[in-house]
Amino acid sequence: MGTALIYDDEMTKYKLLWVDPACKIEVPERLTVSHEALVRTGLADRCVSVPVREATDAEILLAHSEEYLEAVKKTPYMSLEDLMEFTRQYGDVYFHPNIYHCAKLAAGAALQLVDSVMTGKVRNGMTLVRPPGHHSMRSAANGFCVFNNVAIAARYAKQKYGVQRVLIVDWDIHHGQGVQYCFEDDPSVLYFSWHRYEHQKFWPHLRNSDYDIVGKEKGAGFNINVPWNKVGMENGDYLSVFCHVLLPVAYEFCPDLVLVCAGFDSAIGDPEGEMCATPDVFAHLTHLLMNLAGGKLCAVLEGGYNLTSLAQSVCQTVQTLLGDPVPRPASLNSPCISALESLQCVRSAHKAYWSCLKHAADLPTSTISTKRIKLREGEETTEKGGEEEKDAEEKVWPEPPKRVTPPVCAALVLPDDVACPEGCERFSFSEDLDPLLASKLRESFLRDADDSTALITISSLIALTEKMEKNEICSGLALVRDVTKAMTSIVQHVTTVLSNRVLVVCVGDGNVPSHITEDRETLVVQMGSAQTDEQSCKYYIRVCLKKGCSDTSGFVQAVFGLLLPLGYEYDPSLVVLVRMPDSGVSDSLWQQLTGLLQSFALGHTLVLLQEEEKALVGLTASSLLGNPAPSLKQLQAPLTEDVEALERLRHRLQADWKLLQTTAPQTQ
Numbered sequence: 001m002g003t004a005l006i007y008d009d010e011m012t013k014y015k016l017l018w019v020d021p022a023c024k025i026e027v028p029e030r031l032t033v034s035h036e037a038l039v040r041t042g043l044a045d046r047c048v049s050v051p052v053r054e055a056t057d058a059e060i061l062l063a064h065s066e067e068y069l070e071a072v073k074k075t076p077y078m079s080l081e082d083l084m085e086f087t088r089q090y091g092d093v094y095f096h097p098n099i100y101h102c103a104k105l106a107a108g109a110a111l112q113l114v115d116s117v118m119t120g121k122v123r124n125g126m127t128l129v130r131p132p133g134h135h136s137m138r139s140a141a142n143g144f145c146v147f148n149n150v151a152i153a154a155r156y157a158k159q160k161y162g163v164q165r166v167l168i169v170d171w172d173i174h175h176g177q178g179v180q181y182c183f184e185d186d187p188s189v190l191y192f193s194w195h196r197y198e199h200q201k202f203w204p205h206l207r208n209s210d211y212d213i214v215g216k217e218k219g220a221g222f223n224i225n226v227p228w229n230k231v232g233m234e235n236g237d238y239l240s241v242f243c244h245v246l247l248p249v250a251y252e253f254c255p256d257l258v259l260v261c262a263g264f265d266s267a268i269g270d271p272e273g274e275m276c277a278t279p280d281v282f283a284h285l286t287h288l289l290m291n292l293a294g295g296k297l298c299a300v301l302e303g304g305y306n307l308t309s310l311a312q313s314v315c316q317t318v319q320t321l322l323g324d325p326v327p328r329p330a331s332l333n334s335p336c337i338s339a340l341e342s343l344q345c346v347r348s349a350h351k352a353y354w355s356c357l358k359h360a361a362d363l364p365t366s367t368i369s370t371k372r373i374k375l376r377e378g379e380e381t382t383e384k385g386g387e388e389e390k391d392a393e394e395k396v397w398p399e400p401p402k403r404v405t406p407p408v409c410a411a412l413v414l415p416d417d418v419a420c421p422e423g424c425e426r427f428s429f430s431e432d433l434d435p436l437l438a439s440k441l442r443e444s445f446l447r448d449a450d451d452s453t454a455l456i457t458i459s460s461l462i463a464l465t466e467k468m469e470k471n472e473i474c475s476g477l478a479l480v481r482d483v484t485k486a487m488t489s490i491v492q493h494v495t496t497v498l499s500n501r502v503l504v505v506c507v508g509d510g511n512v513p514s515h516i517t518e519d520r521e522t523l524v525v526q527m528g529s530a531q532t533d534e535q536s537c538k539y540y541i542r543v544c545l546k547k548g549c550s551d552t553s554g555f556v557q558a559v560f561g562l563l564l565p566l567g568y569e570y571d572p573s574l575v576v577l578v579r580m581p582d583s584g585v586s587d588s589l590w591q592q593l594t595g596l597l598q599s600f601a602l603g604h605t606l607v608l609l610q611e612e613e614k615a616l617v618g619l620t621a622s623s624l625l626g627n628p629a630p631s632l633k634q635l636q637a638p639l640t641e642d643v644e645a646l647e648r649l650r651h652r653l654q655a656d657w658k659l660l661q662t663t664a665p666q667t668q
C-alpha cells in the first residue's frame, strides 16, 4: 500500500495584511517551497494524490464551539479594520477574508488523510496545510491556528471508524495547548508534545506546558509534556526522548491510529525554535512510529518557518513514509544536561501511570534548572523581540544525504526447496569461489571440509555482505544450519575485510563466541533468559529476562531502553539479526524488531535463521520489505526483577554509552 500526499494551492491564498512582527513568519511560501521540493525530488509522483475538501460545520464542531464557528464564518465579509479588530481578541494569529475557507480546507485535508488510511486506500500519508491547528482552542484562534486540524481528525477517526485509541505525536517546537485542552481528560487519546519552554519564558508561556501536567481525571497519564528548557537541542536529545519516553509508552498504549502534528520549527535554522536538530532526524522520528498501529500514520503539517529546513524536513518525512531506507544517524552527541533533566522529570511524573516507567528515577532534587523560575512581572521573555529583532546568525547545515534505494530490497539465501517470498530475490553465490577464501573458510569454519552446501551458504553470505556494503542490496536473510557459525564468519569477514562496524543482535540463548567482540568493531547485544556469571562488557551486552524472549513487555523494554539507544550511538554499517534456536520470541515481536533495526545502517539488516525455522521466512521477509509489523497487544507490566536488572545494566553501561542516560548527573 502506498503513501498519500494531500495538498492544494488554495491554502496559499491568504496572508498577513497588516504589520505584526509576531505573525510575519507565517507566509504562503511555507507551503509552496515544501510542495515544490516534493515535486522536484520526485517524491510527490511516488505518492497517491488525494484531493482536499472543506470540513463541514459538524466536523469543525467536533473540537470547537458553535459561537466560535459562527464568529469565524463572518470574517470573509469583514473590512480590513473589522478583520484587525476581530483578530485583536485572540493571540499571535491573524485573519484574512480567505482564511476561513483555507482553515476549512486544512481541517478537511486532515480528514481526507484519515479516510485514506482508515479505509486502507493507503498505508500512511502526509498533508501540507495552512493555517496550522495545534494551538487553536474550543473557542479561540491562537498561534497562527484557526481550527484544530489534528484534534478534529482524532475525534473524527473515533466517531467514524470506531478507533479505540489514538496517539498524537506533536514534534512541532511549540506546545499544542489546543490539543492538550481538547483531550486532557480523555484516556483514549494519548497526546505527546515536546516544546521550547525555557521555564515558561518562551511563548505561549503556559504553566500548563510543563512536565508535571499529565492529564486530568480519567485522562491522567495520557498527556505527556516534554519541556526544552534550553535552545540548541540536537538529534541525540530528540532520539533519547523518543527511546526513553515516547516509544515505551506508545507501545504500552498500543494505539489503533497515529496522528502526527508535524511541525518543523523544531529543526535547525528555524527562528522560532532555535534548535539544532537536522532535517534527517525527522526520517528517524517517522520511522520509529511506523510500526505502531499496523503502520496507520497520518502526518499533518503544523509549523516550520525556515523555508530551507522546512522543505528538507518535509522531504525526509515523506521519503520515510514511502519506505525508503533512513539515513545513518550522523555522529550523535549525548543528550545535554538540560535535556536529561527534562527526561528525568517527565519519566518521574509519569511513573505512576505507565508500567514501563514504574522504576524511573525520582525528580531531580538539587539540579537548578528544573526549578520553575516564576516569570516575574515584566521579566524579559526569550523569544524574538519586535522590530529590534537581532538577525539570528544564519545557521548552516549539510544537505541531508541522498537516500538511494538499492536495486534489490531483500536478497534471500535459501535451500532450493524453500520458496522465495514475493518481492524478494533468491541469492546464491554462483561464480566459482575464490580458492583462497574457500580454503580459509574451510579451515576456520567448517567441520567436515567437504561439506559443500555449508561452504556455498557461507560464501553466499560473504558475497551478500559485500553487495550490501556496495548498496546493491538493502537487506538479506539466510536459512543456515548453524546460526552461530554463520554469524561468526560474517562478522569476521565484515570487520576484517570490509573493516566496518557490525551490530549483532542475538535473540535467544546460546553461546556467542566472545572473541568476535575483541576487535571493538563489533557490538553484540544478546537478549535471553540464561543467567550467566559472565558480566556484560562494553561490546558484549547480555540482557537477561526471567521468562526469556517470550516476555513481550520485558523484551520491548529492553529494545527501547537499551538496544535502540546503543544502536544509535554505535551507528553500525551492518546489523546482523540472529534468531537463536528456541528463542521463544513471538512472531509479531520478531517482526517489530526486524522493522525497528532498519533504523540503522541504511537498512542493511542481515537476518540469520536456523534452517528448521523456514516457516519464519515469509513474515521476516515482509518486515525486511518495509511492511509494517502487526501491532503488539497492549503490554502488561514487565516483571519487576527484569526492569530492575535492566536499570542496573543501564546504569553500569551508561558511562560507556551516553544515549543510555535517563537522568541528569546529580549536582552536589
Ligand SMILES: NCCCNCCCCCC(=O)CS
Binding pocket: 022, 092, 132, 135, 143, 144, 172, 174, 203, 263, 265, 272, 302, 303, 304, 383, 384
Ligand atoms: N508576542 C510576542 C511574540 C510572540 N511570538 C508568537 C509566535 C507564535 C508561533 C506559533 C507557531 O509557530 C505555530 S506552530
Ligand SMILES: [Zn+2]
Binding pocket: 172, 173, 174, 263, 265, 272, 302, 303, 304
Ligand atoms: Zn510551532
